[in-house]
Amino acid sequence: MKRQIALFVLALGGASLWAQQATVSGPDNLLKVDISVTDGNPFYSVTYRGKTILENSPLGFVSNVGDFSREMTYAGQKSRTVEENYRLDRIKRSEVAYRANELTVTLENAEKKPVDVTFRVSDNDIAFRYEMPRYGETGSIVIKREATGFDFPSHTTVFLTPQSKPMIGWKRTKPSYEEEYITDAPLTTRSQFGEGFTFPGLFRIGDDGWALVSETGVDSRYCASHLSDATPEGLFTVAFPMPEENNGNGTVAPGLALPGSTPWRTITVGDNLKPIVETTVPWDVVEPRYASEHVYRYGKGTWSWLVWQDASINYDDQVKFVDLASEMGFKYTLVDNWWDTNIGKDGIERLVSYARSKNVDLFLWYSSSGYWNDIVQGPTNRMDNPIERKKEMKWMKKIGVKGIKVDFFGGDKQETMRLYEAILSDADDYGLMVIFHGCTLPRGWERMYPNYVGSEAVLASENFMFSQHYDDMEAFNACLHPFIRNTVGCMEFGGSILNKRYNRTNDGGAIRKTTDAFQLATAVLFQNPIQNFPITPNNLTDAPRPALDLVKEVPTTWDETVFIDGYPGKFCVLARRHGNRWYIAGINAGKEPLKLTLNLPMLSEGDEVSYYSDTKDRILQTGKTRIKKPSGVKVTIQPEGGTVLVK
The missing domain is CATH 2.70.98.10 (Beta-galactosidase; Chain A, domain 5)
Known part of the structure; x- marks a missing residue:
């Protein structure tokens, strides 16, 4: 050249x-x-x-x-x-x-x-x-x-x-x-x-x-x-x-x-x-905007709000989700909106102390606003003002909070881009990771900002609570994200849901149409270094044990990603590597079983792999199998179902 x-x-x-x-x-x-x-x-x-x-x-x-x-x-x-x-x-x-x-x-x-x-x-x-x-x-x-x-x-x-x-x-x-x-x-x-x-x-x-x-x-x-x-x-x-x-x-x-x-x-x-x-x-093509003196730890967290909603933002319920995080081996619990009213700062300090006794740390939710929308969920008027923001971050650093989720931004103007950068820069001064929600697309921010750990910027899991339509469309939309939204940046989706129904008692509300194997596959397909999974305490007894075991195991950071097969909106199969361990995940948005012959060069003849898939009755099945021909691995993915191979 x-x-x-x-x-x-x-x-x-x-x-x-x-x-x-x-x-x-x-x-x-x-x-x-x-x-x-x-x-x-x-x-x-x-x-x-x-x-x-x-x-x-x-x-x-x-x-x-x-x-x-x-x-x-x-x-x-x-x-x-x-x-x-x-x-x-x-x-x-x-x-x-x-x-x-x-x-x-x-x-x-x-x-x-x-x-x-x-x-x-x-x-x-x-x-x-x-x-x-x-x-x-x-x-x-x-x-x-x-x-x-x-x-x-x-x-x-x-x-x-x-x-x-x-x-x-x-x-x-x-x-x-x-x-x-x-x-x-x-x-x-x-x-x-x-x-x-x-x-x-x-x-x-x-x-x-x-x-x-x-x-x-x-x-x-x-x-x-x-x-x-x-x-x-x-x-x-x-x-x-x-x-x-x-x-x-x-x-x-x-x-x-x-x-x-x-x-x-x-x-x-x-x-x-x-x-x-x-x-x-x-x-x-981008460069870091600043260096950090902090070492940030990525991983999984529990999140009560998706399934248990606003009523769960109280001290006792958050203890339950800290306990769930501890049981699952997760690093974090995300405490969502209204904590300032329903728990208070003294309560948060007690919750941080309790979580640490369980080897769990906290993320706290904040509204970004201000003066550009009508949000009432608190805390408000903290992140948009540099004086209040630094006071709040100083307090969080003092008590040991590890990150924030900042929600409800107002658009794409340069003024808002300044706010994103100011929040990130100030947060790093206090050793805080930052997730954005109700926000713009991340544009190279993983490399630009060392404490940036995810953005929503997608029709995410919260919508499953609000309308059955979004549950009906879940598989279709999930088969788009690896090709479009998630390929250009972290996607804080809040997926891998194991409840069958979207309410606290798992017996009412919207109906999940996808299978357990589908939900496990999205834990691999959707990439974000902090994954807040909306599993609930009842899942410890009502979800399949193999599903819980894979959710415990699956990493949130990856050393390599390989596209295997797929078409946007129809199906997708990806392979991701963490260390020397490969996770190969596929989902099917169709209404008929999808039979595929996959070329998996990361596997060798004779390798033993663990598999997670669906029976014809949409029940999770697991087991082990040996690879006979890596270039001709046959899988069947059920309608709105999934498959995961682990080696």
């Missing part, structure tokens, strides 16, 4: 034809990006194995410093090879070797003001961003809008979730990335609310390949973005937050100091789904 770039640069010097075009490919030369300027408009296009993934797609932005979307000219380029090895223990693999070719193209607008567009291209991933210098005495910039787009061929189908209207839903808390997906829909399908679609978005370009579009590296210096609705020609563009988000507080247009850069927009490409599921690009 270095030789090719060198020849390309030489060609630029002697042929004006090339002066408006540049090309960069991945190390294996299969993924290629062409950057061009046509009639003053900058574009890029993408091919993989010679097949079109993106047609000419616009680049640029409009700012208070100038218009960088039209009347642009090519001014130069430079290239380099990027090689980095890093370790990260909170994503889908712990050791990452990132190799990419980087091309930076300098463009000038009509006023001769330059902007760099940097592309990094690995074998299956593209990341690009804008980099702006200081413009004379001008030391800051406001980006009014971006022209950045993704123009897919007309035969593309989409797997997308809509951006909601702002200030709607429970206590006016949306958007919170909790809407329902459309799958394999025509390219130009309009979004449900008319506000476009959230990142990430999955696109199937017929038989030519797949593309996952997202962004990463969003911090206090920019807003979070989403995709617009497609034009009739199939062009999606980057859209900024809606003015009404955060109850109208804060600007839509992000502002940043110069020199500065935008977040990275990412495109993962493959002729199958393996690169989509296994991508590490959200973390490959």
